[in-house]
Amino acid sequence: MKKGFIILTIMAIALLLVVIRASFVPLQLNERAIILGVGVDYDQTTQDYSVATEIITPKQNAMGSESSASEGSQKIVKGSGKSVGVAIRNLFNSFGKTPSFGECAIIILGQNCAQQTNLKDTLDYFIASGSFRDGTVVVVSEGDASEMMQKRSQVDEYVSFALQTLLVDSGNRAQIQYTTLNTTAQSFFDYSKGCFLNYIQFVKENSSTSDVTEQQNNQGKFTTGQMAIFSDGKYVGLLNRQQINGLNLYGNKKIFCVFDDVKTPNSKAFGLDKKSNDRELKIQNGRIKIKLTLKLGLKQLLTDSVGEVIALRRKETSSIDKESLLGIKDQVEGCLTSVLNKSIQTQCDFLGIKNILFANYGKDCKQILEDGQGFWQKIDFEMDVTCEG
């Protein structure tokens, strides 16, 4: 009796498993299109978004199993629609494979898209969708994103990897902080409502002959030396190198900066080695006082024993003379003044001044924060820069 009961139980479980298995259809790797990067463009005339995706297509070999991604090849596939969501849905219609965004690490916004649409509308799909990682890099490209995605770097074959190498893997040594979906999206919800995005350009490889093929035309290098700034999702302008240095010096993160030697600008340059900063934001007599105390350690720009430009050789470089240090101090102050002036002039709080004031004062400073134009006229900036080397 007992034995029969156990057999019946096992049979029931087996039947249950068969029914469940039949209702579950797994998606094979070769049925997916693994997307590495997305480029978003906007057409003002048709008011349509177009999405270009860089995909890896694993190939199925004769045995029926999937080959590695490296054996497949990179493809650019496009879709379009009234919104980014619809455009991405149309991708499916383009190639039949299920788009898989789990490995997407970069979103490139075309210049037109960044300037003519609100960043909130464009990025809404990516922010709300669970498949896009919060650390996904977001950049603005010069020209169309779809064109940028067809360019080839001299180092990396895949555009998405090339841009990640430039922005992320360089570990802040590209003298620019990389911008992510998380930081950008947060700016839509905080008090500052300002954000900045890396601005990417492509420099073509020089060709000695006039007969240039399309492939050669797309060969070159990606560069970054500017930042696009946004206020409440709307494009405001670009930051130049000096302003980016100011932005880096103002923030808490240590991002590499290079300064000229005023005495011998053609032979020497200095790099940032140490940084400590203390930002004090206060509201006094109805005015906003920002006091930045910045202490920088600098070293002459050299390569180390293994040939790396950074980290700088600490002990073997001679100390920097006073005149040069004063020159660096002037440059630092110039950078900081320039970036703050840009923020005031454009009324774009990409420095996060309002966020820190709210953190310090809470609801008590709401009136000042919501003063609109008046807020920017009340700012007093004071800096105390010390350079050592």
Add this chain to the structure above:
Amino acid sequence: MIQNRIKNSQLALLLCIIVPAGKLLSLPHTAFMEGGRDTWLGMAIAFAIELFAVGMVLIGLKNNNDDLTLKQILQNVIGKFLTSVLLILYAISFFAKFIFVLTDLKILYGEVFVLKSDWSFFTLTGLVVAWFLLSKGFNLIARLGQILFVPIMICLIAISIFSLNDCTFYKLLPIANDGIPKVLKSSLFMGFAFGDGAILLLLSGDVKNPDKKTGQVFLGFVVGAIATLFLCVIYIALFGELAYLGDIAIARISQFNFNTSAVGRLDWLFISGWAIAVYLLLFVYAYCFVKCVDMALFNKVDHTPRLKSRGFWVYVAFALLSVFLPLFVDVKKLVLDYFARGFVRYIDIFLTTVVAIFYPLCVKISNAKNPKLKNGLGKIHVKIMEV
């Protein structure tokens, strides 16, 4: 020999890893909708209350001279019928928590490993492992926790430390700017995910020498609580006002464990390791459920629902409910609506916290009612029954 009996040190290590397990899944983001940036403060208050409750349970366990089970103690205080009702309510609470955490675990795997899995298969896999472990006794779960403690904690520490660089801690400020009631509201909301004191209550009678080294168990809980709170602070510091988005907090935090494509998906490694803690928590919930139903429906005094005879059928019922209920009902919404926001939360808080706080008193009353057990005869009596 009672195979279910565990050491204080094993219990301490187990608590240390299961306390964060259920609270770092969807809790931070759902609680953020209630408490905003002060969610961490609400969590700290909930932990403080729970710490008190755990402390009281440990005092009770220390005074439980004759290793009486929760059922025996409650029967001596409130009678047979009310004890059975309470135990059934405990079982429902543990089942709700089990199914809620299991749903979150499935989402965690989906988000981190970018895969879709079938609910039935996913649940069955866990249930088969749980069946194996429970059939061998609770001490196997405790031993497993002891063995895996170091790798699980390393993964948890790595997840938090590698994300620190991206944190902006001023996003936690200003503290309690929206008022203390909002903070308390978030504490109350989180109540359903707490109540680890109830697990200790259920283990009463299962701990070896409960009168010795109970400090270890308390320390284990405190370390688990600090780790949870730290991760919650990191979560808000990373995402600010966006903390309400997403599903699983630890999956979002771990995304910042890799900043370079050269390093690869470090988060996969850490999450795989840490997810074992979630499984251990699920096994503990399953054990507690089986034990509650077993004690409520069957009169036999036993420490060990080792999935033999009646215990097996209780487990089968539990497994069938776990597999099929979520196919027809949105269990997560149901638990959030009733256990986190609805009236059921007050019953749950009563079961997990109030009973825990009054546990030493119950033990005292029970000891007073059973003077025979006090002089050691009880132990012989229980052992004879086990034989």
